[in-house]
Amino acid sequence: MSIASTTAVAPSDPPARPVRYRTKPLRFLEPAAFHADKLGYLERAAARGPVVELQFGPVTLYLLREPEAIEHVLVRNARNYGKDTLGFDALRLFLGNGLLTSEGSFWRRQRRIAQPAFHHKRIEGFARTMVELADAEIDRMAAEAHAGGQPVDIARHMTVMTQRVAGTTLLGADPDADVDTVGRCVDVLNRYVDYILMTPIRVPLWIPTRRNRRARWAGRTLDRMVAEMIQARRRDGVDGHDLLSMLLAARDEETGESMTDAQLRDEVVTIFLAGHETTANALAWTFYLLTQHPEHQRAAQAEVDRLLGGRAPTAADVRELGLVERIVKESMRLYPPAWFLERSLHQEDVVGGARLRPGAIIALVPWITHRLPHLWEEPARFDPDRFLPEREKARPRFAYFPFGGGQRLCIGRAFAMMEAVLVVARVLQRFDVALAERARIEPEALVTLRPKYGVPVVLSPRAGT
């Protein structure tokens, strides 16, 4: 991909029309072209200019690729950009009105209630459980590899593990709860939301097609699981140690109100889904990249061995595992789990020198911005040292935004980073990780960016482990 650097626009220039990108003669055919290869389509569109207009049937979409434009939308003029989009509507079918999908004063209140649960001191208290659950999953992975003599799909194991971590630390769920069912639900929902986005004329959800039946089953199943978690907690009493207890006990600072059961359900489903699927993908891509760059794998192992010897990492160690952290960050640059952020434009605005019409959808795409050659030298190269503090400081603020930004910045970013660093450290302590022969690695861009066929790896125990 070759993308020209931003064309400078003098403040006095009148706003221009955004460049158009179109691959089909008829605009209602355009979504099919996008659907066939979303990442490639957006790369080709972004190569046209900093602000590109796309027409998907009746919907106008503006693709903004430059950091200043992203900062404008997420921070400087955030009030003018909402979440009333088809994508968020699709998510609302399953997540209801939780932290990710709600807006305005309701969202502000909910965020205020949930925020203390994500205080760094609380998150640090989860490190031990994270490592215990990582160890249990690593043992299962090792046993599977040993028993089958075959490669193991580390992506699948990471999903199971992050599910257990989110369930146990945040919601006090039984770590042995039915993770396979949750995994199937998440997969069905990911695909259903993608279907809604990609299909202009749809069969309504109440008509019992196979796809709709599956989607409704997934919604009902998650509802039931969450209701059981909440009931069990109410029955056993609020102990105040995890997020669910905090949500149950929370009182709004200003009004003194607590959450209704319906709100609680929406928040719990949101946190549970948002809290594991993205981190699992970040870990899967990280291990894939480490198999492709053994020199970085060895350097990370040296860091881990030097700091920890054989002992388990703690929250305090996370700060010292600088290279492991940079590796995770670089992996989220190349494969951002939340690869596509969208907003609706309320009132006409001028961004990057271009006039944008109200009612359009704004696409902010970390996959694109994270690979711009004028921001990232040799963007395709895996180079964790891009995230050395002085090099990070030299880049524009929104050159990198895997967790979004502004007031809607991911509430779980510190949780996710700690979990990812601990898990990568723990796996590398015990194993050399190599990609299985004939593995097929391809990103699948649904709501999250997943390795389509998993990440099959061969684990070789390291000497002394």
Ligand code: HEM
């Ligand atoms: C590597 C892991 C993760 C990535 C890449 C990620 C990414 C993101 C992004 C990009 C957003 C902003 C969405 C937007 O502005 O439209 C977001 C929001 C959110 N994330 Fe994460 N996330 C991760 C982990 C987590 C975890 C571990 C949790 C919870 C424990 C979580 C909970 C949330 C919630 C509740 C929101 C909505 C926040 C709000 O709008 O107030 N995320 N995440």
